[in-house]
Amino acid sequence: MKTYFTKIEGKSNGFYILLGILGVLAMAGLYSSYLMFTKGHYLTGMNNQVPWGLPIIITIYFIGLSAGSLVLSSLSSVFGKTEYKGFSRIAVYLAALLLVGALLSLGLDLGRPERIMLAFFYLNPQSIFSWNGFLYSSYILICVVYLWAMFKEKDKLVKAIGTLAVIWAIGVHSGTGGIFGFTSGRELYHSPLTPPSFVAAALSSGTGLTIILLVLTFKVTRRFLDPQLIFGLSRLLIAFILVVLYFLAVENLTRIYSPASYEATHFLLFSGNVYCLVFWVGLIFIGSIVPAIILFIKKSIGWIVFSSALVVFGVLCERFIIVIPGQVLPSELFPGYEVSSPFMDGAMGSYIISPLEIIQAVGVLAIIGILYILGLKFFAFLPEGKK
Amino acid sequence: MDRRTFLKIGAGVVATTAMGPLPQLVSCLQAKETKACAKNKWGMVIDVAKCVEGCTVCMDACRKENNVSAGNYWIRLATIKPKVPNAKSQPIPLLCNQCDDPFCVKVCLVKASFKRQDGIVLIDEHRCIGCRYCMIVCPYKSRSFVFKHYEEITNPDSPKRQHGVVEKCDFCVSRIDKGLMPACVEACPNKAMSFGNLNDPNSEVAKLVATGKAQRIRPDLGSKPKVYYLGL
CATH class of the missing domain: 1.10.287 (Helix Hairpins)
Structure with missing residues (x-):
């Protein structure tokens, strides 16, 4: 059976209203970034103890979502599961867009964003972040070639590029995990498990987002979506949730077993602060256990979309847990000593997300949204609707 | 044409x-x-026994010399106290450790952080993109981000930094190149800090380090700091 792809009309009132709303949000986000750029980062919740805040959380979140949806697109092109072909194009397009969004969030968070090109002129081979600059830009290029090959129906090329894309997606997200995992001075960052657990979280959140967007897009554009396709994806989603939980368990058990990292792990898991709340309630309960149970017992599209949304939210909590507590916890300069200073040495840091950062994040999301619906209008991404 | x-x-x-x-x-x-010569390896030895709690002379001198932004510190006087009953607290100045294997230089995307031939770790403020990865990896919290544009200049001879870049102690590199001591070393009323060439066995710092009593902060992390402490 051959799948035919079509564009959407994109002439309805709803289309233009949506475009308008997203446009306003995007402008608001860009204005926040402009304020941050001209006035300085004191407008954000970041400080010298917690120099990385929401924009970095959003960056690694989007990279994960991107890697996840790219791997899903390969189900039909690389692994021969032709029943998934209907969404392979849109998944690749989404992967490219999400990476653009991630880079936008990262770039707008720089203190001197106008110097971003320097990152390409002065590569530092010792810096994993510098490698990522190369990985991210080549990743977008691979997505574009991949899409082109899909449009031209060059099946052999699609398979080859698809394979490369999967490897690249894993590399890109492992590299992003490495930014944190390679940091030896911070107990909650330093871990060889960070890159693989980033890939696991990418797969679960990417699958979740793909399910939501597929159901939504097909419904709004009045296309027929085979429920078996969503059921198949939901089974994958259960597996990915369990892998994420497995990595979390291994990592935290290892840490809490070792006296050297006991205190840091205790701080994250059991000291009753907001991070414990985000970890246990946001990530473990709402973001993993509840959706896993629902997916096991309920086999309806509505419940699957609901649990996908929970997973997507849970992984956002996971990203928060990765970035923030590791900075809030002061680095131990003098083990066995109490330390105090006017520069907050030895004291718990604090980070309260500022409205400006939230508007910026929403703006980046809106830009992705605009590109997504414009893409549907100008390119034949969606399979032909069954009349 | x-x-x-x-x-x-x-x-x-x-x-x-x-x-x-x-x-x-x-x-x-x-x-x-001339100055940034590989023969030199600048280092510092701080005798904390001579350090007085509540004194801010080194911090003030540094701020004045280097136009340090408000809220940021290139040197700060911390207080440490062993976690045992009836322990005495001890003041200790903390500054950039000028590591010989600096994590910040390793991770810098654009090589804006670099180590000069004489071992001083510097930031090219015209190249820094303000990503703050160096602040994440520095275990000594030596780096501050310039969060806000500031007008006040205390030393017109010293560069002023725009907002959006990272700043830190540079061992008063412009003073060293003129043959002077870093501002904090010169200002300390109790002569608690000594500064010199660790490669020169006759220098005061090299002799103090050779006694074997000088300790570094968290040498186990492997970054090879060049700031030593006596009396810890």
Whole structure:
């Protein structure tokens, strides 16, 4: 059976209203970034103890979502599961867009964003972040070639590029995990498990987002979506949730077993602060256990979309847990000593997300949204609707 | 424009671009022979027994010399106290440890953080993109981000930093190059800090380090700090 792809009309009132709303949000986000750029980062919740805040959380979140949806697109092109072909194009397009969004969030968070090109002129081979600059830009290029090959129906090329894309997606997200995992001075960052657990979280959140967007897009554009396709994806989603939980368990058990990292792990898991709340309630309960149970017992599209949304939210909590507590916890300069200073040495840091950062994040999301619906209008991404 | 003019202009542009780094290169070669010489390895030894709680002289001198932004510290006086009953608290100045294997230099995306030949870790403030990865990896919390544009300049001879870049202690590199001591070392009323060339066995710092009593903060992390402490 051959799948035919079509564009959407994109002439309805709803289309233009949506475009308008997203446009306003995007402008608001860009204005926040402009304020941050001209006035300085004191407008954000970041400080010298917690120099990385929401924009970095959003960056690694989007990279994960991107890697996840790219791997899903390969189900039909690389692994021969032709029943998934209907969404392979849109998944690749989404992967490219999400990476653009991630880079936008990262770039707008720089203190001197106008110097971003320097990152390409002065590569530092010792810096994993510098490698990522190369990985991210080549990743977008691979997505574009991949899409082109899909449009031209060059099946052999699609398979080859698809394979490369999967490897690249894993590399890109492992590299992003490495930014944190390679940091030896911070107990909650330093871990060889960070890159693989980033890939696991990418797969679960990417699958979740793909399910939501597929159901939504097909419904709004009045296309027929085979429920078996969503059921198949939901089974994958259960597996990915369990892998994420497995990595979390291994990592935290290892840490809490070792006296050297006991205190840091205790701080994250059991000291009753907001991070414990985000970890246990946001990530473990709402973001993993509840959706896993629902997916096991309920086999309806509505419940699957609901649990996908929970997973997507849970992984956002996971990203928060990765970035923030590791900075809030002061680095131990003098083990066995109490330390105090006017520069907050030895004291718990604090980070309260500022409205400006939230508007910026929403703006980046809106830009992705605009590109997504414009893409549907100008390119034949969606399979032909069954009349 | 005919083809000949185009080629001429083109050649001119290429030549100028190629010449751009030349003055830098020349000054670099000169620097090798004079101040930033690989024969030198600047280090500091701080005798905390001579340090007084509540004193802010080193911090003030540093702020004045280097136009440090408000809320940021290039040097700060911390207080440490062993977690045992009836322990006495001890003041200790903390500054950039000028690591010999600096994590910040390793991770810098654009090589804006670099180690000079004489071991001083510097930031090229015109290249720093403000990503703050160096602040994440520095275990000594030596780096501050310039969060806000500030007008106040205490020392017109010292560079002023725009907002959006990372700043930190540079061992008062411009003073060292003039043959002077870092501002904090010079200002300390109790002469608690000594500064000098660790490669020169006759220097005070090298002798103090050779006693074997000088300790470094968290040498187990492997970054090889060049700031030593006595009396810890």
